[in-house]
Amino acid sequence: MKIKTPVHLSLDGNAVLKEAVARLAHANPAMGESRRNFLRQTLTLGGLSMLTGCTLVDEDSAETVLTHISRLNDQAQAWLFDPKRLAPTYPDAMITRPFPFNAFYSESEVHEVDASTFRLEVTGLVADRRRWSLPELRAMPQIDQVTRHICVEGWSAIGKWGGVSFASFLRLVGADLSAKYVGFKCVDDYYTSIDMPTALHPQTTLALTYDGQPLPPKYGFPMKLRIPTKLGYKNPKHIQAIFVTNTYPGGYWEDQGYNWFGGS
Numbered sequence: 001m002k003i004k005t006p007v008h009l010s011l012d013g014n015a016v017l018k019e020a021v022a023r024l025a026h027a028n029p030a031m032g033e034s035r036r037n038f039l040r041q042t043l044t045l046g047g048l049s050m051l052t053g054c055t056l057v058d059e060d061s062a063e064t065v066l067t068h069i070s071r072l073n074d075q076a077q078a079w080l081f082d083p084k085r086l087a088p089t090y091p092d093a094m095i096t097r098p099f100p101f102n103a104f105y106s107e108s109e110v111h112e113v114d115a116s117t118f119r120l121e122v123t124g125l126v127a128d129r130r131r132w133s134l135p136e137l138r139a140m141p142q143i144d145q146v147t148r149h150i151c152v153e154g155w156s157a158i159g160k161w162g163g164v165s166f167a168s169f170l171r172l173v174g175a176d177l178s179a180k181y182v183g184f185k186c187v188d189d190y191y192t193s194i195d196m197p198t199a200l201h202p203q204t205t206l207a208l209t210y211d212g213q214p215l216p217p218k219y220g221f222p223m224k225l226r227i228p229t230k231l232g233y234k235n236p237k238h239i240q241a242i243f244v245t246n247t248y249p250g251g252y253w254e255d256q257g258y259n260w261f262g263g264s
């Protein structure tokens, strides 16, 4: 599913809307067949203009509809998300070597974090607002998986991430699991946020290792959130702070027009 959605479109409104509908109805690994069919049958162009309350007469109205669709897209994707459906896993032999690096800066500018002084901050709607050292996190039960990372820039690669189940971590800190969002602030000023059902998905991992070794700086030391059901930009590296909130936190790429749900 191609998610990268330019904010300003000077295309014919109908073509853009057709594309948006096609995108919503596109085969999606974590989407049940019945839900997909429902979407195909109900989300027609007419249905969309009814849903958004806009008539499609010119480019400006198409833009207005697109703004609505962007929101509708998040809601539709959240509704289509199956919290139990697992992303595919792969044998170790299929791990991509070397695994690609990507960030909004070049590899020579990767941030170095001092492991001994590092503390992960956990704030917002949680009972236990405290800071966690790396040894404390490493002492918790660890899981690992080999999954495919998909970047909207047009590449994908298979890697192995290990760490703490994020659902277990959220329960441990007494997070309000009925809250809407979990937000992340990173050491490199990157930020993103995810919906609570994705945070609680069984494969979502607070990753401390890559391929059995402490997460290297380029892959996000001291930790990243590995979400195999979501696109690369929804997987924050170098996490400094985690917060639980009902206020939409946005994200570095999301605020520039990338789809917020960004996943399947």
Ligand SMILES: Nc1nc2c(c(=O)[nH]1)N[C@H]1C(S)=C(S)[C@@H](COP(=O)(O)O)O[C@H]1N2
Residues within 6 Å of the ligand: 099, 100, 101, 102, 103, 104, 105, 150, 151, 152, 186, 187, 188, 190, 191, 218, 219, 220, 232, 233, 234, 235, 236, 237, 238
């Ligand atoms: N802190 C931080 N996290 C980030 C990014 C970033 O620039 N900074 N880039 C995102 C994007 S777009 C991708 S594709 C992946 C790349 O992760 P990798 O270096 O492990 O391949 O990190 C994501 N998380």
Ligand SMILES: [Mo]
Residues within 6 Å of the ligand: 102, 150, 151, 152, 153, 232, 233
């Ligand atoms: Mo990416």
